[in-house]
Amino acid sequence: MADANKDTIDEIELTEAEGFAEDELGFEEQVNELDQLRAERDDMRDRFMRALADAENARKRSDRDRREAEQYGGSKLSRDMLPVFDSLKRALEAMTDEQRAAAGAVMDGIDLTMRELINVFKKHGIDPITPEIGSKFDPQLHQAMFEAPVPGTKAGDIIQVMADGFMLHDRLLRPAQVGVSSSPK
Template sequence: MAKPKSEQEFMEEVAAELRGESEPTDGVEESDAPETAADPDELETLRAERDELKDRFVRALADAENTRKRADRDRREAENYGGSKLARDMLPVYDNLSRALETANEEQKEISKSLLEGVELTMKELLNVFKKHGIEPIAPEVGEKFDPQEHQAMFEAPVPGTTAGEIIQVMATGFMLHDRLLRPAQVGVSSTPAS
């Protein structure tokens, strides 16, 4: 009884047959096979069928490879960007914590010192979690040039001493998830100053 072939051996044998390198199997030598005079039309039909099967096989292999690559790419994208909706939903939490820290005046800071320290620690932890998951803040500085790839202009105003397209106010920090923009930084931009 013949030993069953592994899938790899089978694929190698089929590939060798398609290349015309087939080896005789089952102990039958080519010279042992009865020679028959083949009809030229039948021979041509068999060659056409062989070529068609070879073409289908090559296309199936290419399709399988493309499917594997597509699945691998989809898996990587899901791993990197699968949490983008959750990350986007967490941005208002960051905004609210930032506003709470920014609006506290000195008197409130003295009265609610431990509360503000808790808010600061929560903010730091949130930023650490963001960083761990590939979420980086876009925090432009006043005076930087406006970049439409990372910034969203909320207003334009002529401000003396600035050049057109210069950031004059930062209203909200933007965020990137790996190489994708989650939210642009919201900024005010200087227009051409009035003369």
Template sequence: MADPQENPFLDDPEAEEEEFDLDAAMEEGDGPTDHARANVDAIVAERDEMRDRLMRALAEAENVRKRAARDRVEAEQYGGSKLARDLLPVYDNLARALEAAGDAKDGIVEGIELTMKELVGVFAKHGITLVAPQIGDRFDPQEHQAMFEAPLPDTKAGDIIQVAAVGFKLHDRLLRPAQVGVSSTPA
């Protein structure tokens, strides 16, 4: 490799790369020796190798940039999934408390309802949505977890016959499947 102080064009970004035409030089009578031809061929080969390495390095840098951008977006969207999973039992307990209260409308029940509404609002703000199947819906193994199967008249196999617990999604990822009972009645 040439020393940068010996060649002033190496540091000049505006210097144009000039191809040495070996055949034209030979026709003009400047015929290089075999040793000079070998040196020129070696320099051209080194240049081509360096160009190839540069192109590969640029491609790798672009791939790393894209991967980092994708990882950053994923971390923003799904970084809080562990905290979200830890909050799901809070939702379940509030839902059980409201179910146990029945139709009572005292201050405690109102407080639980407000707390539940606040929790659902926080979930929505952070992209957490309920997966709440209804009785009679079809079982979807992508969103539901079958807790049991039971034959039930007037249903088809694969129909949801009971919802034990709602599920949750964080954006498009399932945090927890809805826990359901499924009919096993043959069609």
């Protein structure tokens, strides 16, 4: 019986040892699973932060695009209206005093139309660029249509203005078309 008890004790110890080994194996698996879960959590956090940053960048970009569309969305229409301004200006400049007296009502209508067009331009942020004869040529605002040597001027001076230029807020809509003095010979 002592042998039977010893065999039973040995079996119990063997079973406990196997169970302990299985528990240790289970512990390692749990540690590995926990490490995997931590890595997955860190990956998800990184992806979430990137998605959050992308969403914020998209919001900022759309805000900037909206502001630009508000300010500059009408630039094509504005550009198309500039020849109307030029035609009205030429009509007003071409009339002599006698013609103005003879066609007084028509001239008043043209003048009122011109003023209304200028008011609409100002309302929408369109400002004229009106260079003066004798001022310096600025390639950022002016377009040289020709160059000619004119006595009494320096190279780069504006000698004639063919058409006014226009700015739409801080952007050039159309450069002023000018003639520029070259070095007198």
